[in-house]
Amino acid sequence: MFHNNWIETLHIDYPIIQAPMAGGITTPELVAAVSNAGGLGMIGAGYLNAEQTRKIIREVKSLTSNPFGINLFVPEKNAVDEVEILKMNTHLQKYREELNLPMEMPTISNNSVFEEQVRIIIEEGVPICTFTFGLPTEPIVKQLKEANIFLMGTATTVKEAQYGEKAGMDVIVAQGSEAGGHRGTFLEDTESSMIGLISLIPQVVDQVNIPVIAGGGIMDERGIMAARCLGAQGVQMGTAFLTCVESGAHELHKEAILKASEEEIVVTAAFSGKNARGINNRFIKEMSVYEGDIPSYPVQNSLTKDIRKAAGEQNNPNFMSLWSGQSPRLSKNKTVSELIQGLVDGYNRIKGTI
Amino acid sequence: MFHNNWIETLHIDYPIIQAPMAGGITTPELVAAVSNAGGLGMIGAGYLNAEQTRKIIREVKSLTSNPFGINLFVPEKNAVDEVEILKMNTHLQKYREELNLPMEMPTISNNSVFEEQVRIIIEEGVPICTFTFGLPTEPIVKQLKEANIFLMGTATTVKEAQYGEKAGMDVIVAQGSEAGGHRGTFLEDTESSMIGLISLIPQVVDQVNIPVIAGGGIMDERGIMAARCLGAQGVQMGTAFLTCVESGAHELHKEAILKASEEEIVVTAAFSGKNARGINNRFIKEMSVYEGDIPSYPVQNSLTKDIRKAAGEQNNPNFMSLWSGQSPRLSKNKTVSELIQGLVDGYNRIKGTI
Numbered sequence: 001m002f003h004n005n006w007i008e009t010l011h012i013d014y015p016i017i018q019a020p021m022a023g024g025i026t027t028p029e030l031v032a033a034v035s036n037a038g039g040l041g042m043i044g045a046g047y048l049n050a051e052q053t054r055k056i057i058r059e060v061k062s063l064t065s066n067p068f069g070i071n072l073f074v075p076e077k078n079a080v081d082e083v084e085i086l087k088m089n090t091h092l093q094k095y096r097e098e099l100n101l102p103m104e105m106p107t108i109s110n111n112s113v114f115e116e117q118v119r120i121i122i123e124e125g126v127p128i129c130t131f132t133f134g135l136p137t138e139p140i141v142k143q144l145k146e147a148n149i150f151l152m153g154t155a156t157t158v159k160e161a162q163y164g165e166k167a168g169m170d171v172i173v174a175q176g177s178e179a180g181g182h183r184g185t186f187l188e189d190t191e192s193s194m195i196g197l198i199s200l201i202p203q204v205v206d207q208v209n210i211p212v213i214a215g216g217g218i219m220d221e222r223g224i225m226a227a228r229c230l231g232a233q234g235v236q237m238g239t240a241f242l243t244c245v246e247s248g249a250h251e252l253h254k255e256a257i258l259k260a261s262e263e264e265i266v267v268t269a270a271f272s273g274k275n276a277r278g279i280n281n282r283f284i285k286e287m288s289v290y291e292g293d294i295p296s297y298p299v300q301n302s303l304t305k306d307i308r309k310a311a312g313e314q315n316n317p318n319f320m321s322l323w324s325g326q327s328p329r330l331s332k333n334k335t336v337s338e339l340i341q342g343l344v345d346g347y348n349r350i351k352g353t354i
Numbered sequence: 355m356f357h358n359n360w361i362e363t364l365h366i367d368y369p370i371i372q373a374p375m376a377g378g379i380t381t382p383e384l385v386a387a388v389s390n391a392g393g394l395g396m397i398g399a400g401y402l403n404a405e406q407t408r409k410i411i412r413e414v415k416s417l418t419s420n421p422f423g424i425n426l427f428v429p430e431k432n433a434v435d436e437v438e439i440l441k442m443n444t445h446l447q448k449y450r451e452e453l454n455l456p457m458e459m460p461t462i463s464n465n466s467v468f469e470e471q472v473r474i475i476i477e478e479g480v481p482i483c484t485f486t487f488g489l490p491t492e493p494i495v496k497q498l499k500e501a502n503i504f505l506m507g508t509a510t511t512v513k514e515a516q517y518g519e520k521a522g523m524d525v526i527v528a529q530g531s532e533a534g535g536h537r538g539t540f541l542e543d544t545e546s547s548m549i550g551l552i553s554l555i556p557q558v559v560d561q562v563n564i565p566v567i568a569g570g571g572i573m574d575e576r577g578i579m580a581a582r583c584l585g586a587q588g589v590q591m592g593t594a595f596l597t598c599v600e601s602g603a604h605e606l607h608k609e610a611i612l613k614a615s616e617e618e619i620v621v622t623a624a625f626s627g628k629n630a631r632g633i634n635n636r637f638i639k640e641m642s643v644y645e646g647d648i649p650s651y652p653v654q655n656s657l658t659k660d661i662r663k664a665a666g667e668q669n670n671p672n673f674m675s676l677w678s679g680q681s682p683r684l685s686k687n688k689t690v691s692e693l694i695q696g697l698v699d700g701y702n703r704i705k706g707t708i
Contacts, residue, residue, distance in 0.1 A: 157617050158683070177531060178550035192617045192634070196532035196550035198580055199571035199680035203616055206683065217553035222584050226552055229579035229708065262557055263511050263546045280546070326553035329512070329560065354583065354708055 001224070001347050004233045006171055006211045010067050010128065010150060013038030014344060015234030016224070017173070017213060018241045018336075020071030020130060021181060021323070022046035027248035028056055030241065032063030033336035038344075041066075042130065046073035050116040057124045069128030069152075070121055074186070075112035076133060078296040088303055091290050095283070095319060099310040108302045115140070122147040130154070133274075133297075134186040135167040152213070154184035156193045161204045161212070163187070171211045173236050174204045178217025180239045180325035182276040183267075194267070198230065205231035219330035221346030225354070239325040245335045252317045260328035271308065271321040273300030279322040283307075355578070355701050358587045360525055360565045364421050364482065364504060367392030368698060369588030370578070371527070371567060372595045372690075374425030374484060375535060375677070376400035381602035382410055384595065386417030387690035392698075395420075396484065400427035404470040411478045423482030423506075424475055428540070429466035430487060432650040442657055445644050449637070449673060453664040462656045469494070476501040484508070487628075487651075488540040489521040506567070508538035510547045515558045515566070517541070525565045527590050528558045532571025534593045534679035536630040537621075548621070552584065559585035573684035575700030579708070593679040599689045606671045614682035625662065625675040627654030633676040637661075 001014045018034040020026060022044035031041035043060060045053050053070075060068055089105045096103055118140055121129055129144055130152040136144070144151060145168065152171045153164030161172045175184045176197030185193045197216050205212050214227035215236035227235050241247060243254045256279050266280045270287035274297035278284075287294070294300050311319035332339070355368045372388040374380060376398035385395035397414060399407050407424075414422050443459045450457055472494055475483055483498055484506040490498070498505060499522065506525045507518030515526045529538045530551030539547045551570050559566050568581035569590035581589050595601060597608045610633050620634045624641035628651035632638075641648070648654050665673035686693070 158615060159617065176550055176552065177548075178553045188617070192620050194531075194548075195616050195680050196530055196552065196571055198530065198551045198577055199532045199616060202574065202576045203681060203683045217550055220556065222556050223552055225583035225708070226580035229583055229704065230576050261512060262549050262553060263513065263542070266546050326549050327557060329557045350583065351708065354579070354705065 001344055002228055004211065006233060010040070012040050012067060014340065015213070016040065016340065016343065017234060017236040018042050019181075019215060019236045019238030020044035020046075020069070021238055021242060022071075022073070024248045025242055027246060028059035028063055030244065030246040030248065030336065031060045031068050033246045034241065034340070035064045035066040035068045037337045037340040039340055040128065041068040043068070043070040045070050045117060046132065048117075050113050050120060053113070053117050054120050054124065057120070057126055061124075067127045069130055070126050071130045071132060072114060072117055074131050074134030074136060075114050076297065078299065080108065080299060081295065084293065084295050085299060085303065087293055088290070088295055088300065091287075091293065092303060092307060095307050099307060099314060099316070099319065101306055101310050106302055106306050108299055118143065121149065128152065130173065132182070132184045135164060135169070141168040155204065156183060156185045156200075157187065157195065158203050158207050160185070160187055161208050165208045165210050169210065171213060172204065172208060173213045173215050174200050174232070176200050176214070176216030178326040179215055180242075180277050181323040182272065182274055185275070197227070201227065201230035201232050217325045217327045219325075219327045221343055221350055223327075224343060224347055225350055239327065239331060240339065241336065242323075243331045243333050244339055245333065250312050250320060252315060253320060253322050254333065256317060256322045257324045257328045257331050258333060260324060262326050262329060265324055265326050265328065269294050269300070271301070271304055273297035276321070276323060277325065279324050279328075281320070281322060282318040355698055356582055358565065360587060364394070366394050366421060368694065369567070370394065370694065370697065371588060371590040372396050373535075373569060373590045373592030374398035374400075374423070375592055375596060376425075376427070378602045379596055381600060382413035382417055384598065384600040384602065384690065385414045385422050387600045388595065388694070389418045389420035389422045391691045391694040393694050394482065395422040397422070397424040399424050399471060400486065402471075404467050404474060407467070407471050408474050408478065411474070411480055415478075421481045423484055424480050425484045425486060426468060426471050428485050428488030428490060429468050430651065432653065434462065434653060435649065438647065438649050439653060439657065441647055442644070442649055442654065445641075445647065446657060446661060449661050453661060453668060453670070453673065455660055455664050460656055460660050462653055472497065475503065482506065484527065486536070486538045489518060489523070495522040509558065510537060510539045510554075511541065511549065512557050512561050514539070514541050515562050519562045519564050523564065525567060526558065526562060527567045527569050528554050528586070530554050530568070530570030532680040533569055534596075534631050535677040536626065536628055539629070551581070555581065555584035555586050571679050571681045573679075573681045575697055575704055577681075578697060578701055579704055593681065593685060594693065595690065596677075597685045597687050598693055599687065604666050604674060606669060607674060607676050608687065610671060610676045611678045611682045611685050612687060614678060616680050616683060619678055619680050619682065623648050623654070625655070625658055627651035630675070630677060631679065633678050633682075635674070635676060636672040
């Protein structure tokens with residue numbers, strides 16, 4: 001596959017990054033399998049506390065001697081509105097009842113362990129750290145750079161990519177509107193930051209001087225080759241790895257993607273208070289009537305946590321967040337090494353035909 | 355550039371289709387210049403009457419001996435709700451006042467000249483006919499095929515592409531969410547039919563047996579090469595031709611695209627009652643409060659016609675429909691032959707580097 005400076009710097013074989021999917025999907029087995037197969041495995045540490053962060057880093061280290069990375073959610077300071085919270089909680093009670101959950105309001109956690117996580121990453125010598133929902137402050141960038149950690153920022157618009165470059169990121173991951181899971185948008189979260197990769201990549205590449213990685217809807221060698229033609233120096237793939245054998249995604253989540261069509265995939269803020277792309281289901285449909293009432297991330301995320309957890313335990317996909325990008329028809333249930341080998345072989349096969 | 359069966363059948367040099375932009379943009383000069391430069395020029399005849407349709411076909415014929423095509427809007431049977439119309443008209447009166455227009459309600463036209471246009475196309479021997487907003491009925495497809503006219507249908511989802519193949523289309527134009535102007539969606543016009551090209555093309559290509567053309571956000575050789583990697587057998591480009599010297603777009607429309615950034619481009623039904631992508635402006639912003647009140651196409655289109663027309667005449671971009679795809683930063687003001695030659699040279703240049 002195509003070589004370039006950033007993967008040589010990091011001693012990675014292929015410019016394929018496994019997207020850091022938070023919430024238990026990026027098991028140590030998944031991350032290590034990707035790195036062992038020559039890609040870049042990434043821990044999604046967004047929802048982990050300090051102890052869990054250290055534990056998973058050590059587990060990955062025990063499974064691979066190749067480079068891997070970790071992704072952090074940059075904390076946001078959203079005002080907590082008590083009335084808004086009580087109102088939303090009332091709407092959610094009927095789902096707690098249906099799932100036989102205690103009718104108490106969950107604790108709203110807005111405490112971030114971001115700075116602790118940064119310390120642990122430096123202590124553990126994780127070689128790559130990436131950021132979503134914002135950019136780290138100057139002192140944090142300085143600390144990480146002094147520890148020789150390679151930094152990647154997420155961007156959904158040209159302006160966000162320029163901010164990332166200015167903040168000292170070594171690489172920008174440009175997330176197209178096709179991407180599954182949470183939108184990485186941190187400047188203006190509107191419909192106009194939903195930009196398709198075929199538009200986003202060339203416009204970003206023309207406006208920044210650091211390498212750009214393409215993320216969103218890429219599932220096979222055709223997407224990788226297309227990303228390269230657009231000017232990207234690598235790809236980040238989430239959904240393609242989510243359905244892999246080693247992924248920690250719920251089996252019903254995997255099955256839902258494997259049989260979904262592209263039209264069933266929508267964007268919703270119902271689960272977390274932040275826009276994210278996934279398969280339409282009863283919770284998303286019913287919550288759409290309360291659209292104006294949804295508290296911002298991370299408040300809504302705390303409020304729906306017990307519901308999502310119970311839905312998983314009870315194998316009830318009606319209330320699970322079934323994140324997926326827009327290319328579910330291309331998903332397969334393979335091992336990571338089969339997937340990556342297939343991508344490399346496919347890439348080399350079509351390379352000759354272009 | 356890459357060759358394939360459909361362009362050989364049609365005797366076209368390059369698999370580059372100029373998108374059929376209705377409303378005066380596709381002047382005979384633009385269409386003929388594209389065909390003369392080896393691409394496929396397309397007349398956007400959606401808003402033309404029978405007489406205008408025949409006239410523009412003859413004008414294009416007088417300017418080129420190369421193949422060109424014509425696009426028709428397939429008529430939709432939307433119920434006309436008098437109360438809804440009166441309500442919307444009340445909202446629009448303030449703009450008529452501002453533009454010094456008569457305060458009368460415009461005539462609502464729901465009469466289609468579609469069948470007459472089909473007859474004229476057959477009589478005039480236009481070699482290619484494409485369809486938007488739906489598919490022609492079996493008898494019409496039969497008539498056109500008996501006249502040896504090559505047919506292309508628009509699709510925004512896999513299902514729409516499959517319908518197009520079944521209806522007898524020779525080629526499918528797959529329109530990504532990046533595309534400027536009206537969405538071609540005709541099955542379910544929801545947010546979930548806004549699919550990025552990098553997701554849409556491979557999924558459509560895998561599910562139909564006819565050639566697929568990629569449209570949306572493609573402005574240069576990078577996009578053309580990417581579309582090819584994804585499995586497309588050609589591209590349809592709108593915005594890139596809209597800003598060309600020969601295009602009939604309003605000068606302020608061209609200027610607005612040439613200086614726009616990708617974040618300013620939104621989807622709105624405010625102008626026509628049908629979702630379309632363009633540069634955000636005062637009319638779109640102010641109309642967003644009446645979102646539930648907008649009558650369906652073509653009713654809203656009739657209601658806003660005088661306002662858009664006066665805005666153009668008065669050089670007032672606040673009320674013009676400034677259609678654009680999501681890649682305005684890649685737009686240039688060139689002649690058509692410079693644009694196409696640049697695409698071909700650029701394509702050949704990057705081909706060697708992949």
